[in-house]
Amino acid sequence: PDGSYCEGILTTTCPAGTFCPKNQLGRHLACGPGYLQTSAGSLNCDQCSDGTDSKFCPYSSGSQVSCPQGFICNNKTDRIEADMNIxxxxxxxxxxxxxxxxxxxxxxxxxxxxxxxxxxxxxxxxxxxxxxxxxxxxxxxxxxxxxxxxxxxxxxxxxxxxxxxxxxxxxxISQFCQDGKSNPCPDGAFCPTEGISLPDYCQAGFFSTLGATECSKCKIGTFCPKIGTSKPIQCSPGSVCQLDAQLGITQLCPAGSYC
Structure with missing residues (x-):
């Protein structure tokens, strides 16, 4: 009968995704790419969706298949897998x-x-x-x-x-980048070249402010006691800081003088 095929003395209804044209007695035929047949026992295949619902029809389709994630199937020609746009x-x-x-x-x-x-x-x-x-x-x-x-x-x-x-x-330069995002070099550090992922911190005796590309020596009259100093400390009254890049107070005001 129409919509069926014969194997020996047995008659089998053509399954979905295939068709059985008249006088095609020995086997069923698969719907080609871009076509589908949702019903069993059909004489032909139907054209796939025009793509407006983001579907396509691969070989031997019994139903429309959703366009895979990351692809676009939206044109009238996008009825087969080869037409999908990545x-x-x-x-x-x-x-x-x-x-x-x-x-x-x-x-x-x-x-x-x-x-x-x-x-x-x-x-x-x-x-x-x-x-x-x-x-x-x-x-x-x-x-x-x-x-x-x-x-x-x-x-x-x-x-x-x-x-x-x-x-x-x-x-x-003057920034460091992590997770694809740029950040200004922090106080007490320096970022001297492009492509830095972590800032370098100033040694004791040196200091820097936000966005620095190098560290500066602590001036005479001040001291920078630790790594990562952002602001020099003024030498306290009664003491002497007579060298640059000092780490701390090393001398008290001499007798007979005042500081």
Whole structure:
């Protein structure tokens, strides 16, 4: 009968995902990519969705298959797996993304979003939230680098986010960078070169203030007693600090004089 095939003396109804055309007695035929058949006992296959519901139809489909996370299936030609568009590097394509076209602006309605600041996104990223072990979510940048659309983390509708673990920019002089974010070198420390992940602290006898690229000697009349000094200490009355870079008070005011 129509919609069935014969094996010897047995008659079998064509299963979903296949069809049995008239006079095709010996076997059933699989629906090709881009087509499906949801019912058993059918004479032909139906065309897959036009893609507006983010579905596609692989070989021998009995139902439409949701577009995988990190891919976009939104055009009328996106009816087969080969037509799917993978989310580009530096962008995030979540369930609200309907196109990889960013000509109207990154983050605009239906377009991919930029990879979050402090992270990088490879091809096929579907979530800006990092999930450990899932490389199709945003990933942490190497320390010493900045991950973001701009070095100052300002947003943009024309720039993608970072595309690899080295980020978009090296950490600038006078700053240190961790988790893809830049921070000013703290008081009592110095950051002399690009790409620093941790600041170096001033030795005793030296000091620095916020954002320093080098440490300064404590001047005559002051002392800097410990590592990481941010402000020299004035020599107390009755004592003498006659050298620079002193660690502490080493001499009292001589007899016959006052200090």
């Amino acid at each position: 989310c580009p590097e530096g962008l995030v394509c979540d369930s609200t993304t309907t196109t990889i076209d960013i000509s109207a602006g990154i983050g605009t309605a239906g377009a991919p979003a930029a990879c979050p600041n402090g992270r990088w996104c490879g091809k096929g990223t579907y979530s800006g939230t990092h999930i450990s072990g899932d490389m199709r979510t945003s990933q942490f940048c190497f320390d010493g680098n900045i991950c973001g659309q701009n070095a100052d983390w300002t947003s943009s509708t024309t720039l993608t986010g970072s595309k690899d673990s080295y980020g978009s920019y090296k950490c600038p």
